[in-house]
Amino acid sequence: MSEQKKISKPSRKPNVWLEFLGSMNLAITLLVMLAIASVIGTVLQQFQPVQDYIIKFGPFWYEVYGSLALYDVYGAAWFMIVLLFLLISTGVCVTRNTPVFIKDMKEYSEKLSINALKHQPNHTQFAVAGDFEQQKAYATEFLKHEGFKTRINQRDDGSVTVAGLKGHWNRLGYFFSHISIIIICIGALMDSNIYLKYFELTGSMQAETRSVPLSEVDKRAWLPPSNFSYRGNVNITEGRDADVLFLPWNEGYLVQQLPFRIEVKAFRIDYYDNGMPRTYESDLLLYADDLDEPIEKTIEVNHPLYYKNYAIYQSSYGDGGSLVNMNVHALASPIVSKTEIESAINRHESLTTPAGRFRVEFSDFKLHNIVPRSEEDALATGRKMKNNGPSVLFRVRNEEGRAWEYENYMIPDEQEGRWFYMSGVRNAVSEPFRYLFVPADDLRSKKRFFEFLALVNNAPKADRIYRQAMPKPMEMERANYETHMQLMQQLVKLFRETGFDGISRFIETNVPQDQQQEVASFYFGQLANALQTLYLHVLEQEGVPINSQGDISETHQVWFEDAMTAIASLNRYGPPLFFEMTSFDQRWSTGLQITKSPGKDVVYFGSALLTLGIFFMFYVRQRRVWIHLKRNGEQTDITIAGRDNRKLPETDKEFEKLVTNFRA
Amino acid sequence: MDMTIKKRSFLEIFTPRDILWTLILFIGSIIAWQVYQDEMDIYEVYILFGTALSAVWLGWYWRSFQTFSYVVTAISLLAIWMYARNDFDYEAQNDVFLLKYLISSQAAIMWMSFLVLVSTVTYFFALFRDSAFIYKLSTFIAWTAATLGFVGLMVRWKESWLIHPDYGHIPVSSLYEVFILFIVMTILMYLYYEQKFKTRAMGGFVMIVMSVSVLFVLWYVFDRQAHEIQPLIPALQSWWMKIHVPANFVGYGGFSIASMVGVAMLMRLAIEKRNPNNGLLKALPSHQIMDDIMYRSIAIGFAFFTVATILGAMWAAEAWGGYWSWDPKETWALIVWLNYAAWLHIRMTKGWHGAPMAWWAIIGLFITTFAFLGVNIFLSGLHSYGEL
Numbered sequence A: 001m002s003e004q005k006k007i008s009k010p011s012r013k014p015n016v017w018l019e020f021l022g023s024m025n026l027a028i029t030l031l032v033m034l035a036i037a038s039v040i041g042t043v044l045q046q047f048q049p050v051q052d053y054i055i056k057f058g059p060f061w062y063e064v065y066g067s068l069a070l071y072d073v074y075g076a077a078w079f080m081i082v083l084l085f086l087l088i089s090t091g092v093c094v095t096r097n098t099p100v101f102i103k104d105m106k107e108y109s110e111k112l113s114i115n116a117l118k119h120q121p122n123h124t125q126f127a128v129a130g131d132f133e134q135q136k137a138y139a140t141e142f143l144k145h146e147g148f149k150t151r152i153n154q155r156d157d158g159s160v161t162v163a164g165l166k167g168h169w170n171r172l173g174y175f176f177s178h179i180s181i182i183i184i185c186i187g188a189l190m191d192s193n194i195y196l197k198y199f200e201l202t203g204s205m206q207a208e209t210r211s212v213p214l215s216e217v218d219k220r221a222w223l224p225p226s227n228f229s230y231r232g233n234v235n236i237t238e239g240r241d242a243d244v245l246f247l248p249w250n251e252g253y254l255v256q257q258l259p260f261r262i263e264v265k266a267f268r269i270d271y272y273d274n275g276m277p278r279t280y281e282s283d284l285l286l287y288a289d290d291l292d293e294p295i296e297k298t299i300e301v302n303h304p305l306y307y308k309n310y311a312i313y314q315s316s317y318g319d320g321g322s323l324v325n326m327n328v329h330a331l332a333s334p335i336v337s338k339t340e341i342e343s344a345i346n347r348h349e350s351l352t353t354p355a356g357r358f359r360v361e362f363s364d365f366k367l368h369n370i371v372p373r374s375e376e377d378a379l380a381t382g383r384k385m386k387n388n389g390p391s392v393l394f395r396v397r398n399e400e401g402r403a404w405e406y407e408n409y410m411i412p413d414e415q416e417g418r419w420f421y422m423s424g425v426r427n428a429v430s431e432p433f434r435y436l437f438v439p440a441d442d443l444r445s446k447k448r449f450f451e452f453l454a455l456v457n458n459a460p461k462a463d464r465i466y467r468q469a470m471p472k473p474m475e476m477e478r479a480n481y482e483t484h485m486q487l488m489q490q491l492v493k494l495f496r497e498t499g500f501d502g503i504s505r506f507i508e509t510n511v512p513q514d515q516q517q518e519v520a521s522f523y524f525g526q527l528a529n530a531l532q533t534l535y536l537h538v539l540e541q542e543g544v545p546i547n548s549q550g551d552i553s554e555t556h557q558v559w560f561e562d563a564m565t566a567i568a569s570l571n572r573y574g575p576p577l578f579f580e581m582t583s584f585d586q587r588w589s590t591g592l593q594i595t596k597s598p599g600k601d602v603v604y605f606g607s608a609l610l611t612l613g614i615f616f617m618f619y620v621r622q623r624r625v626w627i628h629l630k631r632n633g634e635q636t637d638i639t640i641a642g643r644d645n646r647k648l649p650e651t652d653k654e655f656e657k658l659v660t661n662f663r664a
Numbered sequence B: 001m002d003m004t005i006k007k008r009s010f011l012e013i014f015t016p017r018d019i020l021w022t023l024i025l026f027i028g029s030i031i032a033w034q035v036y037q038d039e040m041d042i043y044e045v046y047i048l049f050g051t052a053l054s055a056v057w058l059g060w061y062w063r064s065f066q067t068f069s070y071v072v073t074a075i076s077l078l079a080i081w082m083y084a085r086n087d088f089d090y091e092a093q094n095d096v097f098l099l100k101y102l103i104s105s106q107a108a109i110m111w112m113s114f115l116v117l118v119s120t121v122t123y124f125f126a127l128f129r130d131s132a133f134i135y136k137l138s139t140f141i142a143w144t145a146a147t148l149g150f151v152g153l154m155v156r157w158k159e160s161w162l163i164h165p166d167y168g169h170i171p172v173s174s175l176y177e178v179f180i181l182f183i184v185m186t187i188l189m190y191l192y193y194e195q196k197f198k199t200r201a202m203g204g205f206v207m208i209v210m211s212v213s214v215l216f217v218l219w220y221v222f223d224r225q226a227h228e229i230q231p232l233i234p235a236l237q238s239w240w241m242k243i244h245v246p247a248n249f250v251g252y253g254g255f256s257i258a259s260m261v262g263v264a265m266l267m268r269l270a271i272e273k274r275n276p277n278n279g280l281l282k283a284l285p286s287h288q289i290m291d292d293i294m295y296r297s298i299a300i301g302f303a304f305f306t307v308a309t310i311l312g313a314m315w316a317a318e319a320w321g322g323y324w325s326w327d328p329k330e331t332w333a334l335i336v337w338l339n340y341a342a343w344l345h346i347r348m349t350k351g352w353h354g355a356p357m358a359w360w361a362i363i364g365l366f367i368t369t370f371a372f373l374g375v376n377i378f379l380s381g382l383h384s385y386g387e388l
């Protein structure tokens, strides 16, 4: 390109360094380097815990990558240096090219010799009759009409050149788009954390890595309100306030003191019918020393609160310590017994039970649990989703530190016409929950289940009930009868401790193979017999009418089977405790992100310039035409020449059209 | 020689057609504003009238766009009228014949998919047979595909309101919806170049990308039920989405066209080397034209992609609290942008042409595809709502 030749021809002292910094090769190399660095930053997950990297890459490569700062590419020194070079390169380029381009913008080149005109990419020559002066006026008028700005050069030989120029904005495009890169980088630098990096290097700042109350946070992790720019988060419970922010930093965090205080009056969330959050919003009060009245505003996602050069965004939400009241039912006790605890999310309680001492850690509360219905259910009800109601998530840890995580629902869930209280348990966060389904009784309560379970646990009482329900037949030997009673006791105990599987395993290890089947059917028969006897007793106590044959309704029969299933799985349910949420008082906490971003407007200004510049560069074509008129007797010799700064397929055609129009 | 300069009269510049077009858009946008003003905030009003103005300009600049818009509007209104006759019941699409088989959003999109595949075949058939008639037919099929795709989007917009008023939103929010948008936009951009450069030989090549997208869309529908309309998560409930997303897809469309012209160019170069008398050489446009289409589509793509990225940053500032977070999607947008900035520099200042630039444009498409799709599949980030 012709410009390029001008650019690479240094006008004053040749300076190898400037030449290098302003060279297109360097610019392109830098662009590609930035692109590759960015790829690394997205493919290699940034800011992960050290152990994860070591597991992934092995200790050797972990070190290598670490020394290249690949775990924080965008904050790495070499990345900053590439950016800096791009800035310098663009800067050099702009300062060298702009004067050339500005000159080109203003230049009409009306003094070009006739010979030079004939060497333009487009040119033509012809002669017309008519008055010279009139022709000259026409030529000027014509070019103006075609949208050119014109300048006339009267030559010594009496000939005239009318020079036209169109689209000189194109040249500004270069300037705008390239200077904008510099402006954007400066804005981004203003908002970057290089000052904090500097403080860290000099040792006057150090991140806090412990989770401790604010008052115990290391003084060196505090940042003053004068900090130039920052972006951090804070969670505030409804009704509380805060005047600090937490900025994640390396493996820990920094505490930013704010020059104002935010109080959260209320938080609200609203859901779609499929359970997805539809909107969430917080009612805020902002207090500052220079405000007579606090600023009151409700913020939601996409609608932040702007105050001076701060912006306060709704970024997340969570439980803010909802109060939960629980009944803890003993599952291994021979009598129905429970303890009550009053606690809240994010609190822990210690619990002493006959089964040992435990720590209960409440971690989350959910008011709604909206899940898809099964297909038949959806057809029957005409609704795709159902709400399983409130649930509480908590961990129970024993003295050895072993923990179980539970997810307990407050209200029963209907499944095929029966009602169950659901409780999920798991041993690790990575596992899915296994659910215990406690069948609800006629009053939709868990009372019958706990009565029945206590009876199953209570061997002496159970023994009395068996003997009462199955007195020794006259013809039976006493010893035989006692063995029978004992067998039932042992089967129930085995069942309670190990479930159906345990009994099967017992038979497999203790009975010769050829008798196993027979023994199994006998044992399970006796087990069912024993449990049914206890169950009938429980029903009787409840006051359920039962006829002399011991017949019970279908519903009660199904309840029994569900209870057997539940009891059979208790051995895998963790400590013998059942936590029942009896009431709650929900408290939300709102997650705010607060930024002080002085570079933002600079970046936006740069972006606007960039857009403008790119459109000028691409869509404004700089075109020149010269019409040279020379008297030749009665006639006028006319030379028309044209040049487009970017040769396009239509350039020739447009030139032809221009000439035809001129001659028309 | 006549020495007076003829001023072109108003009617010479603007035909009655153009005036009608302007009037219709003017009145149409005012009606839309009157009807929906309760649902719109002030920015959305600006966007409505801004869109109308851009459409007026586009219609003047490219007359075929007028016809296209009339047909799309007529069919979309017909579909909506059919819903209206059934008390705006979303389920009507299963009962009313025309909706079920032709112009409910899902049916229209399935037809679009089919026609895209057909036109790919016919364009290539025409290229190898050098048949003007089949070329014309292919162009017609491509126009029909774009029309039905656009109808699908318009009707889907209405349908989202029918499912539940809470669900109502412009269909540019899920990966499925933007894929349809991408296909429609790219076909339209291609058809513009086809007219401008008076060559239909590129059609098959460009339609390859469209066909691959269609296959993806079909898999996405049949394997993942991606076409089901979901409500918007809070972060997406913003007028920014309405401009950020379409701007992005002009970018992606331009880059795709450039890469496929690159493929055609490489093919031409390869044939020239082996057999300079091959008939295909006459059928394919010259280097210069292909080079120019490639440049133009990258230029328009780059311009719009720049705007889209800036809009994205501004939206991020409002929704997430920071205009730049090095989120994978953002970062990949930057990578795409840097790549094409380098391409443009090489071309503009070093004047490279031909095979290297064609290869580069093709590699560019892979980078773009990763930014568009790969990030959603392989990398997680703030943009994770687009997950497969």
Ligand code: HEM
Pocket (backbone or CB within 6 Å): A003, A022, A023, A024, A027, A031, A086, A089, A090, A091, A093, A094, A097, A174, A177, A178, A181, A614, A617, A618, B299, B341, B344, B345, B348, B349
């Ligand atoms: C992030 C950095 C940069 C970006 C995004 C960028 C972008 C662009 C774009 C889009 C064009 C337009 C190409 C066209 O007219 O079609 C261009 C042209 C140009 N750039 Fe850059 N550029 C950057 C850095 C640089 C640097 C460092 C230099 C100096 C070596 C430079 C020198 C030029 C020149 C000389 C032109 C040609 C202008 C013309 O002929 O109109 N650019 N740039």
